[in-house]
Every structure is written in structure tokens, then in C-alpha cells.
Amino acid sequence: MIVELEKIGKYEFVAEPFHCDFSGRMFLGHLGNQMLNAADFHSTDRGFGMKYLMTIQRSWVLSRLAIEMSEMPGQHERYAVETWVESAMRFFTSRNFRVSGADGKVYGYGRSIWAMIDTETRQPTDIYAIDDGAIDNWIVADKPCPIEKGGRVKVSGNAGFVRSIDVHYNDIDINGHVNSVKYIEHVLDLWDIGWYREHRLKRFEIAYVAEAYQGDQLRFYREQTAENEYSVRLAKIEKMRGVEVEVCRCKAMFA
Amino acid sequence: MIVELEKIGKYEFVAEPFHCDFSGRMFLGHLGNQMLNAADFHSTDRGFGMKYLMTIQRSWVLSRLAIEMSEMPGQHERYAVETWVESAMRFFTSRNFRVSGADGKVYGYGRSIWAMIDTETRQPTDIYAIDDGAIDNWIVADKPCPIEKGGRVKVSGNAGFVRSIDVHYNDIDINGHVNSVKYIEHVLDLWDIGWYREHRLKRFEIAYVAEAYQGDQLRFYREQTAENEYSVRLAKIEKMRGVEVEVCRCKAMFA
Numbered sequence: 001m002i003v004e005l006e007k008i009g010k011y012e013f014v015a016e017p018f019h020c021d022f023s024g025r026m027f028l029g030h031l032g033n034q035m036l037n038a039a040d041f042h043s044t045d046r047g048f049g050m051k052y053l054m055t056i057q058r059s060w061v062l063s064r065l066a067i068e069m070s071e072m073p074g075q076h077e078r079y080a081v082e083t084w085v086e087s088a089m090r091f092f093t094s095r096n097f098r099v100s101g102a103d104g105k106v107y108g109y110g111r112s113i114w115a116m117i118d119t120e121t122r123q124p125t126d127i128y129a130i131d132d133g134a135i136d137n138w139i140v141a142d143k144p145c146p147i148e149k150g151g152r153v154k155v156s157g158n159a160g161f162v163r164s165i166d167v168h169y170n171d172i173d174i175n176g177h178v179n180s181v182k183y184i185e186h187v188l189d190l191w192d193i194g195w196y197r198e199h200r201l202k203r204f205e206i207a208y209v210a211e212a213y214q215g216d217q218l219r220f221y222r223e224q225t226a227e228n229e230y231s232v233r234l235a236k237i238e239k240m241r242g243v244e245v246e247v248c249r250c251k252a253m254f255a
Numbered sequence: 256m257i258v259e260l261e262k263i264g265k266y267e268f269v270a271e272p273f274h275c276d277f278s279g280r281m282f283l284g285h286l287g288n289q290m291l292n293a294a295d296f297h298s299t300d301r302g303f304g305m306k307y308l309m310t311i312q313r314s315w316v317l318s319r320l321a322i323e324m325s326e327m328p329g330q331h332e333r334y335a336v337e338t339w340v341e342s343a344m345r346f347f348t349s350r351n352f353r354v355s356g357a358d359g360k361v362y363g364y365g366r367s368i369w370a371m372i373d374t375e376t377r378q379p380t381d382i383y384a385i386d387d388g389a390i391d392n393w394i395v396a397d398k399p400c401p402i403e404k405g406g407r408v409k410v411s412g413n414a415g416f417v418r419s420i421d422v423h424y425n426d427i428d429i430n431g432h433v434n435s436v437k438y439i440e441h442v443l444d445l446w447d448i449g450w451y452r453e454h455r456l457k458r459f460e461i462a463y464v465a466e467a468y469q470g471d472q473l474r475f476y477r478e479q480t481a482e483n484e485y486s487v488r489l490a491k492i493e494k495m496r497g498v499e500v501e502v503c504r505c506k507a508m509f510a
Contacts, residue, residue: 170276
């Protein structure tokens with residue numbers, strides 16, 4: 001096999017005015033969205049993107065995402081997202097991200113874990129069954145990604161109920177469930193502008209557990225775990241059965 | 256003065272997966288955002304963008320936006336937004352948009368009305384005072400935009416209360432108030448996926464009346480005005496005074 005493409009993909013973006021918050025810095029949700037776009041471009045160009053996987057009844061599912069930023073791109077600034085596959089196992093791959101500015105300044109990094117599922121059974125499937133284990137051709141084990149891996153997010157029974165919201169039309173993407181980035185936005189909305197005026201979001205982690213759908217009610221439970229550190233458990237009340245089910249867990253660290 | 260730039264600006268975009276709804280077609284909010292980006296690029300390149308205006312204590316304020324689409328770009332499709340100034344008066348300019356695909360197919364059009372305000376007094380100011388009436392150099396009166404102008408949106412006292420939501424961190428942009436596109440998203444969330452499965456949004460109009468801020472509660476009133484036609488009045492309960500004030504009016508026409 002002739003590998004013509006670089007193992008690392010690099011994609012350029014501009015921080016759009018309406019993707020920036022009151023302070024003129026990009027919303028973390030929009031940056032996360034561009035990371036997921038970069039992952040999509042990278043995997044599509046290399047023959048293991050969503051579009052191809054759909055034809056063989058497979059799909060990537062984002063399992064975890066951690067983003068750690070020393071600064072966020074400001075309005076109108078050009079920035080690049082690099083992405084590469086750090087490692088692969090039978091049921092999971094680890095994909096990293098590096099965000100840098102036009103002048104080479106590093107804004108921050110991301111780490112993500114993806115599973116591959118069978119779109120009919122919704123069960124995990126063997127990543128190495130795709131194109132004879134071709135994923136191994138793309139692994140870059142030695143590019144630094146100097147942020148901690150996302151661990152298990154602990155949320156104790158003491159996390160207090162903060163808010164509930166209903167899932168609406170704009171929350172749902174082409175997969176028919178709540179878009180991964182929308183959870184991030186809804187969770188970050190638990191803090192108000194007064195808080196963001198005084199604090200910078202340094203690191204955000206999310207571990208996806210179950211999918212939510214239109215008609216579900218999302219319920220947010222939050223607890224403070226250290227100074228400027230919070231865990232958030234997001235549950236849904238299923239429309240049909242009326243039971244509460246965990247949807248995702250997040251950790252937000254502010255500076 | 257040597258005019259080196261074309262009067263009409265053309266900007267290319269891709270319909271990102273997460274900017275598409277359950278059906279794989281772009282959300283109207285994201286298309287509206289790209290129209291506003293195109294307006295920003297066009298005016299910035301021609302010397303009357305927000306960035307320059309800020310230096311002379313002026314700003315553009317979007318007063319009305321109407322979008323009429325015969326089809327929405329689908330996931331991964333490339334599309335272009337053309338924009339031009341159709342006319343200018345002392346206090347308002349009219350800017351149009353045309354959305355087309357890579358193959359030249361026309362998806363639809365947009366019309367917008369902008370005022371220029373003094374950022375200190377928040378009062379309308381004379382657009383012709385900027386650079387000796389330079390806006391006249393950019394007017395394209397003869398490019399067709401075959402959709403109706405937005406009229407006054409009538410909402411009678413019979414419009415029924417549908418929902419209220421609180422304004423959060425992610426709603427607020429760098430101007431410190433609720434982002435123009437967020438209103439569109441919140442209004443379109445009044446219909447559920449079941450409705451969108453059966454109906455296509457053909458035309459959407461919004462007229463901005465007042466600004467909303469974090470801490471405000473937004474209240475949505477809706478009435479059906481014809482078959483598949485609805486008017487929505489959006490009001491806010493001001494955090495400080497507790498009074499209800501009209502924020503914007505919308506009209507949604509489905510097919």
C-alpha cells in the first residue's frame with residue numbers, strides 16, 4: 001500500500017464572530033465542533049470516514065472528549081486544528097488534536113476516544129476488521145499531546161440538581177440523537193456570564209454514556225470537587241418510560 | 256477613487272455535518288449565520304466593516320432578515336453565499352444574499368435591512384457620513400433577488416403563549432446581547448421533529464425590536480395566520496424591572 005497522505009491532518013479555520021462569546025474568545029462548543037470536523041475530514045480522506053463506514057453498516061461513535069486550552073482563539077483569528085490517531089485497539093481508537101494560531105502559537109490540545117459500532121445492532125465492532133487493519137497505517141504514537149487523558153469522571157450522590165431542559169429540533173443531528181457538541185453547550189450554560197468574567201475555562205472533559213432524543217428531558221446535576229473544579233452528571237427522563245437514565249458525565253476546570 | 260473589488264462578494268462554505276438537522280439538510284440558523292459572515296467579510300473588505308466602524312464609535316445593527324429557500328444544502332455539500340448592497344438610505348441599507356451550489360443550482364435568497372448606530376448613544380446615525388457617502392460605490396441595484404421584501408409581521412393579541420426559556424452564556428455574543436441567530440434557533444425549536452418530517456421551512460422572516468441579555472427570560476407567543484404559516488412574537492421579562500418587552504417578531508412559512 002502506498003501511503004500518499006500525511007498521517008497527521010491539518011485544517012485551517014477562522015474564529016467567526018458569532019462563534020465567540022461576550023469576551024470575543026471562541027466558545028468551547030464551537031472549537032469542539034471544529035475538532036470533530038477535523039476528525040471527519042482526516043478519516044474521510046484516509047478511507048475510514050463516516051461516509052464510507054455507512055456503506056458497510058458501521059459508524060464511529062464519540063466516547064470521550066477532553067479539551068485543554070491555555071487560550072482560546074479570538075474573533076477573526078485564523079487557527080489550525082491538527083489531528084492524528086495516537087493508538088488503536090480492537091474496539092477503541094484514540095485520536096488527538098492540537099490547536100495552533102497563524103504565528104505557531106499553541107492554543108491547546110484535545111484527546112478523544114472513539115468506538116466503532118454496527119449501525120444495526122448498535123454494538124461495538126472490531127476496528128481491525130476494516131480494510132485488513134488499515135487503521136495501523138495511520139497511527140502516530142510519538143507526536144506529543146501534553147494533556148492528561150480523560151479518566152473516569154466521578155460524580156457522587158451529593159451532586160445537586162441544577163436545571164432541566166427539554167430536547168428540541170436544533171439539538172438533534174443527522175444521527176437522530178442529541179449532537180455531541182450540544183451537551184457541551186448546555187453544560188457550560190450552567191455557569192453565567194458573571195462567572196465567565198472572573199474565570200477562564202481551562203479544561204473540559206465529557207464521557208458519553210447514552211444517547212438522548214427529541215422529547216427527552218435533560219436533567220443537570222452538579223457538584224464542586226475542588227477549587228474551580230466541577231463535575232456534572234447529565235441524565236434524561238425518557239419520554240416513553242418516564243425513567244431517569246444517565247446520558248453523560250462532564251468535568252469542568254476553571255482558572 | 257479606484258474600485259478594485261467587485262461590488263458583489265462571493266464566499267464559499269461547506270455544509271458541516273453538525274450544522275445539519277436530522278434530515279441531513281442545513282439548519283436555517285447556521286445558514287443565517289453564514290449570511291451574516293458573508294456580510295461581515297464583504298463590508299470589511301470594502302472598508303465599512305464592524306472592525307473599522309468600532310474605531311469611529313459606530314456599528315451595524317441587523318434590523319430585519321428574510322430567508323427564502325427552495326432547498327437547503329445537504330451534508331458535506333459546497334455552497335456559495337453571494338452578497339451585495341441593493342440600496343442605501345440615510346439610516347438604513349438593504350443587503351441581499353443568493354445561495355447557490357457548486358453546480359450553479361440556486362438554493363435560495365436572503366434579504367436584510369441594517370441600521371448604523373452610534374455605539375455610545377445607541378441611536379441611529381447617518382450612513383452617508385461615513386467616508387463621504389462611500390456606500391454609494393457599492394450599490395448593485397440590478398441584481399435580481401426574486402423573493403418578497405420582509406413586511407411588518409403582524410401578531411394579534413390572540414397569539415398564544417407557547418414556551419419560555421432563560422437566556423444563557425452560549426446565547427450571548429461579543430456585543431453583550433443575545434446573538435441574532437440564536438433567536439432564529441429558539442423560534443424554530445417551537446416545532447418538533449415530527450413537524451419537520453412532514454414540512455419544509457420555505458421562508459423565515461425576523462424583525463428585531465429590542466435586545467435581550469443574560470438573565471432575561473424569553474417568552475414565545477405563536478399564532479397560525481394561514482395554512483402552514485405562523486407568526487411568533489418573542490418578548491422578554493427584564494431581569495431588573497420584571498416587565499415584559501417585545502424583542503422580535505418572526506414569520507415562518509412551511510411547505
